[in-house]
Amino acid sequence: MKVLRTVKDLKEFVLTLKNEGKTIGLVPTMGALHAGHISLVERAVKDNQSTIVSVFVNPTQFNNPNDLATYPRNEQADFDLLESAGVTAAFAPSVEEIYPPEDADKDVHVFDLGKVAEVMEGKFRPGHFQGVAQIVSKLFRMVEPTHAYFGEKDFQQIAVIRRMAKTEGIDIDIVSCPIKREEDGLAMSSRNVRLSANQRAVAPGIYEALRYSTEYSMQHSVQATHDTVVERINAIPECEVEYFSIVDGNTLENISDWEDSDYIVGCITVYCGEVRLIDNITYRK
Ligand code: PAF
Numbered sequence: 001m002k003v004l005r006t007v008k009d010l011k012e013f014v015l016t017l018k019n020e021g022k023t024i025g026l027v028p029t030m031g032a033l034h035a036g037h038i039s040l041v042e043r044a045v046k047d048n049q050s051t052i053v054s055v056f057v058n059p060t061q062f063n064n065p066n067d068l069a070t071y072p073r074n075e076q077a078d079f080d081l082l083e084s085a086g087v088t089a090a091f092a093p094s095v096e097e098i099y100p101p102e103d104a105d106k107d108v109h110v111f112d113l114g115k116v117a118e119v120m121e122g123k124f125r126p127g128h129f130q131g132v133a134q135i136v137s138k139l140f141r142m143v144e145p146t147h148a149y150f151g152e153k154d155f156q157q158i159a160v161i162r163r164m165a166k167t168e169g170i171d172i173d174i175v176s177c178p179i180k181r182e183e184d185g186l187a188m189s190s191r192n193v194r195l196s197a198n199q200r201a202v203a204p205g206i207y208e209a210l211r212y213s214t215e216y217s218m219q220h221s222v223q224a225t226h227d228t229v230v231e232r233i234n235a236i237p238e239c240e241v242e243y244f245s246i247v248d249g250n251t252l253e254n255i256s257d258w259e260d261s262d263y264i265v266g267c268i269t270v271y272c273g274e275v276r277l278i279d280n281i282t283y284r285k
Contacts, residue, residue, distance in 0.1 A: 002089040022049040026145035031055040032072040032190035036180035040149040050088040061131030116159040133164040205236040210281040242269040
């Protein structure tokens with residue numbers, strides 16, 4: 001596996017792959033890789049003749065400086081995992097390489113992300129999706145993959161990236177891959193390593209409440225289902241729901257009745273101590 005550090009090296013490598021007639025799959029990541037990421041990588045390796053994985057903690061998508069400072073990083077372990085998964089190249093640039101200080105005044109494009117970016121994460125993390133669109137569009141333009149792979153844990157992110165690709169005229173097949181869970185149900189996340197032993201022990205209660213709510217929803221209204229999830233999770237020590245929204249899976253608009261849509265997803269963010277965890281559950285598809 002090649003490790004590429006500069007945009008110039010990445011573009012040259014991409015050109016070589018294209019000249020060899022190889023299709024390219026791209027998996028954008030922020031490193032601290034776990035089995036969830038590896039499931040995306042394995043899918044990319046299976047679908048494409050070459051796979052490039054970016055490993056870059058993108059500062060422009062962090063609205064909370066402490067979250068950026070404490071984001072887990074473990075580059076060598078990431079490279080080892082990617083190499084064993086059959087990745088062709090890892091792209092692991094510095095912040096200055098992606099955002100050269102001399103280009104600061106040119107990098108001011110505001111993406112038209114529409115309503116899907118205004119709700120949920122968009123509301124609670126101002127600027128987050130502009131930062132995601134900024135880095136993902138750069139990566140799309142540098143690599144020009146045929147397919148790009150994203151995990152469904154970040155359900156809203158996928159909708160925002162699809163919208164960004166459409167409004168920016170970028171023709172890439174965006175592949176969404178199922179959430180990977182620990183055996184006890186906790187959605188895999190790079191942030192899980194920041195949970196204390198006690199927090200890690202109670203955090204599976206988030207998915208337990210979501211799963212319980214799929215049964216509960218069959219006999220109860222949207223509002224009652226919403227409230228029972230919030231109550232159950234807030235009753236877990238150290239856990240506090242930031243938001244839980246039951247939405248149309250395409251528009252991400254809140255629904256008020258189960259008959260409002262034939263694709264319904266519940267998206268949740270919970271603080272477990274200082275650690276912000278997100279998850280989601282499909283009620284109808
Ligand atoms: O989902 C993530 O890890 C990040 O938001 C992404 C897509 C790699 C962009 O930095």
